[in-house]
Amino acid sequence: MSTTDDNPTSLNGIGVSPGLVAGPVARMAPGITEPAVATLPADSDVETECEHIAEAAQTVKKSLELSAAEAKGDGKTLLETTAQMAADPTLTSSAQAMVKERRLVPERAVWEAAGSLASMLESLGGYMAERTRDVQDVRDRIVAVLTDSPMPGIPRLPEPFVLVAEDLAPADTALIDPEKVLAFVTSEGGPTSHTSILARALGIPAIVGAGSEVTDQLHDGDIVLVDGTKGIITLNPSEDALRRARELASRVRVFKGDGGLKDGREVQLLANVGDGAGARSAAEAGAMGVGLFRTEFCFLDQPEEPTVEAQVEAYKAVLEAFPGKKVVVRTLDAGADKPLPFLTDATEANPALGVRAYRTTRRNPEVLEHQLEALAKAEAETDAHVWVMAPMISTTEEAKAFAEKARSYGLKTAGMMIEVPSAAILADKMFEHADFASIGTNDLTQYVMAADRLLSSLADLSTGWQPAVLRLIKAACDGGAPKDRPVGVCGEAAADPALAVVLVGLGVKSLSMTARALPDVDAVLKTVTFEDAQRLAQVAIDAITADAAREAVRAELPILEELGL
Ligand code: PEP
Ligand code: MG
Numbered sequence: 001m002s003t004t005d006d007n008p009t010s011l012n013g014i015g016v017s018p019g020l021v022a023g024p025v026a027r028m029a030p031g032i033t034e035p036a037v038a039t040l041p042a043d044s045d046v047e048t049e050c051e052h053i054a055e056a057a058q059t060v061k062k063s064l065e066l067s068a069a070e071a072k073g074d075g076k077t078l079l080e081t082t083a084q085m086a087a088d089p090t091l092t093s094s095a096q097a098m099v100k101e102r103r104l105v106p107e108r109a110v111w112e113a114a115g116s117l118a119s120m121l122e123s124l125g126g127y128m129a130e131r132t133r134d135v136q137d138v139r140d141r142i143v144a145v146l147t148d149s150p151m152p153g154i155p156r157l158p159e160p161f162v163l164v165a166e167d168l169a170p171a172d173t174a175l176i177d178p179e180k181v182l183a184f185v186t187s188e189g190g191p192t193s194h195t196s197i198l199a200r201a202l203g204i205p206a207i208v209g210a211g212s213e214v215t216d217q218l219h220d221g222d223i224v225l226v227d228g229t230k231g232i233i234t235l236n237p238s239e240d241a242l243r244r245a246r247e248l249a250s251r252v253r254v255f256k257g258d259g260g261l262k263d264g265r266e267v268q269l270l271a272n273v274g275d276g277a278g279a280r281s282a283a284e285a286g287a288m289g290v291g292l293f294r295t296e297f298c299f300l301d302q303p304e305e306p307t308v309e310a311q312v313e314a315y316k317a318v319l320e321a322f323p324g325k326k327v328v329v330r331t332l333d334a335g336a337d338k339p340l341p342f343l344t345d346a347t348e349a350n351p352a353l354g355v356r357a358y359r360t361t362r363r364n365p366e367v368l369e370h371q372l373e374a375l376a377k378a379e380a381e382t383d384a385h386v387w388v389m390a391p392m393i394s395t396t397e398e399a400k401a402f403a404e405k406a407r408s409y410g411l412k413t414a415g416m417m418i419e420v421p422s423a424a425i426l427a428d429k430m431f432e433h434a435d436f437a438s439i440g441t442n443d444l445t446q447y448v449m450a451a452d453r454l455l456s457s458l459a460d461l462s463t464g465w466q467p468a469v470l471r472l473i474k475a476a477c478d479g480g481a482p483k484d485r486p487v488g489v490c491g492e493a494a495a496d497p498a499l500a501v502v503l504v505g506l507g508v509k510s511l512s513m514t515a516r517a518l519p520d521v522d523a524v525l526k527t528v529t530f531e532d533a534q535r536l537a538q539v540a541i542d543a544i545t546a547d548a549a550r551e552a553v554r555a556e557l558p559i560l561e562e563l564g565l
Contacts, residue, residue, distance in 0.1 A: 008234050008241070011217065013210030014459045015231030016191045017199035018497075018520065020564045022225045022237060022245045023182040025218045026157055028165035028172070029150035032140040035107040046103065050096040053106045056145040060138060061086040067156065067175075078175065085134045086141070091117055107146045114139035154181070162226055164218045167208075168195045178202045183226035185233055187215040190459045191492065199228075200495055203516035207231050209459050229565055248564040253519035255286035259511075261504070263529040268510035269518050270328070272490060274298070276317025279327075282515040289326035289385075291438060291512020292490035293318050295371070296332045296340060305342045305367055311374035312381070319384035327384045328438060328490075328512070330417065331371055331402075333357045333391035337454065343367060352446065357392035357419075358402065372409040379411070387413040389438055394420045399430040418487075419443035424472040427479025427487075434485065438512070439476055441491025445469050464493030465546035470506065474541065477507030488512060497524035497565050498554050504530070505537025520565055527559045 040049060061083050068079035085091075095113035098104045104112070118132040140152045154163065154175050160182045165172075167188040173195065181204060189195045189208035199206035205228030217235065218224060225237035225245055234241065259269030270291030271282030275298055279290060298314040299306050306314070319327055334340035335356020343364060348354040361368045372388070379386040390402040393416040406414035415436035418424050424444065427437065441464045446453040448469050451461035464470070473489070480487045488510035493499050495517035501524060503511065511521060528536070536553050543549035554560055 008236050008238055009217075011210065011214045011233040011235065013185060013207035013214060013231050013233065014191055015206075015228050016189075016196035016208050017204060017206035018229040018565045019183070019203070019205030020225065020227050020229070020245045020248050021162070021182045021205050022223065022242050023160055023162045025164050025220055025222045025224055026155040026161035027218070027220055028154060028163060028168075029144075029152050030166075032143050032149060032152055035105070035111055035143060035147070037108055038105045039103045040099070040105055046100055049099050049106050052146060053092055053095050053099070053110060053142070056106075056110075056142045057086055057092045057138075059145050060141040063151075064141075081131075082134050082137050085131070086138045091135070091138065091142075107143045110139060110142050110146065162224055164215050166212075166215070168198075173198045176202065176204075178204055183228060184208075185210055185215060185218065185224075185226060187212045190453065190455050190462055197492065197514075200492070201514045201516060205229075207233060209457075229560075244564075253523055253563075255518040255522045257286040257288055259288055259518075259522055259525065261525055261528055261530055261533065263531075265530050267504055267525055268326075268488070269522055269525075270326070270488070270490075270510055270512040271515045271518070272512050273318060273515075275314070276321065278515075279318040279321035283321045285515035285518055287322075287515055287518060289322055289328075290318065291328050291488055291494075291510055293327060293329045294333065295330060296334055296338055299332075299340060300338065303341050305370070308370050308374045308377070311371060312377045315375055315378035316382055319378055319382040319386065323383035325384060326387060328387045328389060328415075328488075329375055331358070331368055331388065331390050332360070334360055352452070358390040358398060359392065359394075368405065369409075372406055372411060376409045376411055385413070386411060387415060387436060389415040389417050389434075389436070391417045391440065392419050392443065393417060393430070393434075394422050396426055396429045396433070399423075400433040403433045403435070417490075418476050419447070421448050421472060424476040424479075427476045428482070429479075431480050431483050431485045436486045436488070437476060437480060438488045438490045438510075439473055439508070441469065441473070441489055441493035444472065444491065445493075448472060460546065463546050463550075464491065464496070464499055465540070465550045467541055467543055467546070467549055470502065470537075470541050470549070473503065473508070474506045474537075481507065486510065495521065497521045498550065498557055498560060500525060501528055501533050501557065502537045502540045502549075502553055505533030505535070506541075520563065523563060524557060524559055524565070527557070532556075 064079050064083035068076050095109040098109035114135050118135045121132050144151050160180050162183045163181050164185045167186050183205040186208045187210050205226050225234040225241050260266045268288050270289045271287035272292040273279045273282050273290055274294045334343040336352045343360045388406050388411045393399050399416050403414040413435045415434045417440045418437050419440035449461040451458040477487045486509040489503050489508050490512035494511035495513035497520050500511050500521045539552050540549040
């Protein structure tokens with residue numbers, strides 16, 4: 001790899017997934033725009049034009065099948081489903097009919113035919129409605145072939161690259177191959193957006209919310225250095241900087257399942273998981289248990305409440321990966337960015353402030369009962385220690401009602417998530433009922449700062465480094481101390497190695513994160529004593545701004561620079 005000139009240029013975004021890598025830029029092709037309504041010239045042959053549509057659909061089908069053959073997991077399934085959609089004659093024949101009847105140009109005919117098909121699927125609801133995204137994907141691909149435009153989606157290149165995009169849709173992210181995508185840079189998105197969470201889960205350095213004024217300067221093939229910790233993109237980096245990135249990339253750190261500080265004090269380092277496969281890979285990564293099992297991830301695409309039997313199987317798949325270990329199971333956290341058609345109301349004006357998470361028991365108490373029943377059964381059939389908690393507990397009555405309900409099903413350890421400021425403030429009262437708490441810093445930050453966690457324009461407010469957030473975390477830990485109730489953190493803040501030190505200093509006993517972050521957080525915690533952590537926590541709490549807190553703490557942790565974090 002060589003640089004193209006001697007003038008490195010630094011560009012800024014929001015660093016959301018740590019690491020330093022260099023590579024050539026590959027831009028994601030812009031989405032296909034709607035073709036104008038145009039008719040065929042008088043001398044064109046309608047039959048030949050119809051043939052073009054069928055050929056384009058075949059080309060798309062074949063290329064999707066080829067990609068599916070190379071892909072793994074969710075990405076493979078997604079590509080196979082999309083390839084089937086491309087092979088389905090409904091779309092092609094209705095587009096061909098429009099060419100014949102209205103003499104529409106083929107790309108416009110495909111666009112309109114896909115529009116009608118998508119509305120039809122939408123009206124059927126449930127699983128069928130979810131297929132509209134595949135129809136749109138196939139439509140865009142066929143139109144790209146017909147108009148000779150670049151194929152939308154993640155570029156397929158032989159060599160690894162830095163992906164530059166506006167933002168990544170969930171459908172794109174499922175197709176990311178971490179062997180090929182060295183880093184992401186997006187113009188949109190915030191620190192807790194889907195793209196950022198995925199980047200951390202894949203262990204790919206990422207910068208989001210950089211703005212189009214930054215991403216427009218990055219062209220295919222440009223060599224860039226991406227520092228996902230500091231949020232800096234260096235265009236035309238120096239040879240020295242490239243050498244350092246290569247050196248860091250060659251070091252592999254592992255976590256041995258012994259989370260703790262330099263003075264030997266234990267800090268449980270746990271994993272956030274969404275299903276059995278995630279739990280198995282977390283166990284392989286050395287996680288000391290599960291600190292957050294997001295049960296709703298097992299059922300996100302289901303139109304109806306899953307049966308108790310189906311739930312037992314899904315929960316067992318996670319519990320079996322951690323025999324003899326703690327698995328903290330969160331009851332369904334439906335609503336806002338995770339709607340479940342059988343539980344949430346899609347018409348609410350403010351879903352983040354609506355009937356979501358534990359609040360859905362107001363309308364559907366039986367769904368929680370079934371879940372607790374399934375969980376108790378799954379626990380009885382496995383050797384894991386189940387701790388159960390409810391998301392978004394807001395009042396002491398809710399903490400009490402949930403703990404009593406969980407215990408009535410034989411689940412011995414019942415707690416709560418602290419995501420709403422009221423729960424942190426009233427933690428002492430709530431701990432009269434809850435055995436433990438886990439702080440969801442993603443939502444806690446969103447509600448304390450009144451900043452939508454998905455908005456890149458408010459990313460400076462949406463960080464666990466905000467002193468107001470840190471003070472509430474301290475209040476929660478202080479509330480648990482008299483009764484020795486353990487308080488953990490399972491939001492994204494736990495995966496930031498410098499912030500992890502502060503959290504431990506505030507009194508947090510366990511940190512739960514994407515399994516990929518375990519070695520980095522562990523390596524940094526092992527360089528500080530509890531006294532150091534308490535001092536750094538005070539430094540952060542006393543800071544005037546989030547940036548000042550972060551900088552002051554980072555300045556005292558030289559290991560971060562050494563590890564490129
Ligand atoms: C959180 O809010 O911090 C959390 C862990 O829950 P989720 O991200 O699933 O809302
Ligand atoms: Mg949450």
